[in-house]
Amino acid sequence: MLITFFSANALADNWRLTLERAGFMGTMALGGSYEWLPEHAVNFSVGGYHIDKEIFYQSNLSYRYSRWNTGVRGNLWRPLQFGVFASYALNQDRFFLKSPDKYPSPGYYDETALRYGLELASTMTFMPSHFAIGYHLRIFDTGIIAMFNNDNKDIQYYISSGISLQYLF
Template sequence: MQNFKNLSLIFILLFSMQARADWRALFERGGFLGKYSLGFSYEWLPEHAVNYLLGVYNIGDENYYQSNFIYRYSRWNVNFYGNDWRPLQFGFFTVVSMDNERYFFRSPGKYPYPKYYDETAFRYGAEFSSTLTFHPSRVAIGYHLRVFDNGLIAAFNNSNRDLQYYISSGLSLQYLF
């Protein structure tokens, strides 16, 4: 896990040396990133961006946290009445739970064999998005549709599986610096 954090930091720092770069503050609701999440986005070219968000989710009456990392590729950038619209963006995301009590990487000893449950503290998936940036106000809104890794597998292997547990959408509010 520490290697992933270090690699992510190096990735962001290397691309921060580019001449043109946009930073955004992010607030997001839903989409597997927690009930609410707060973070930042770094865009080193109009086509490439990375996001890091800290999300909050509830189990019972307690709040738990998760770390979210997203890479997003935007092939099209359309001028929409003086604003920028990215109609279709593709990407991948990772979600890491910070609650070691409820989520685990190895099954506890009471289960029949070590990999009885798959890991649940770390998940990844695919993302499809659309973002509209209003330049005079430097505010943007985004819609994100995300599919978890096990949702992609379930779509092909089990026709009776309810995909609502693997597909989620979210809205984001962004502010450009």
């Protein structure tokens, strides 16, 4: 998948290098984004997070749809973007894809290595300089479920925000 992602024929300004303070997608994440149409983009990144003073990594894949692309003084503003994402923890010692055998039934304990969710974003692209800044608000699958099933709605466990700096090629 990565070979396809990085070897596709790209047009000018369709590729972006991203550096992000990513919240659920890692304390910091570095990656790339490809836009095949102004409305559609896919982003892949690797983020790092701390557990017991050690850094662990995860891979992130997201898709964003930008219905509105507005010109602002020669720049491009995408005021509201909708997306879906998936994060996969690369440390198998602490995370698993199914409930371990020691639990009484399959699915007794949630998988933790693979998470997915929804996001809202906004991006301002400064065309002359080829830089962009984006803001992302993300909610995990467990957060969506908890919003409906849980009386204790502590927002920090369900919703994460991030800011990204992007360079357009």
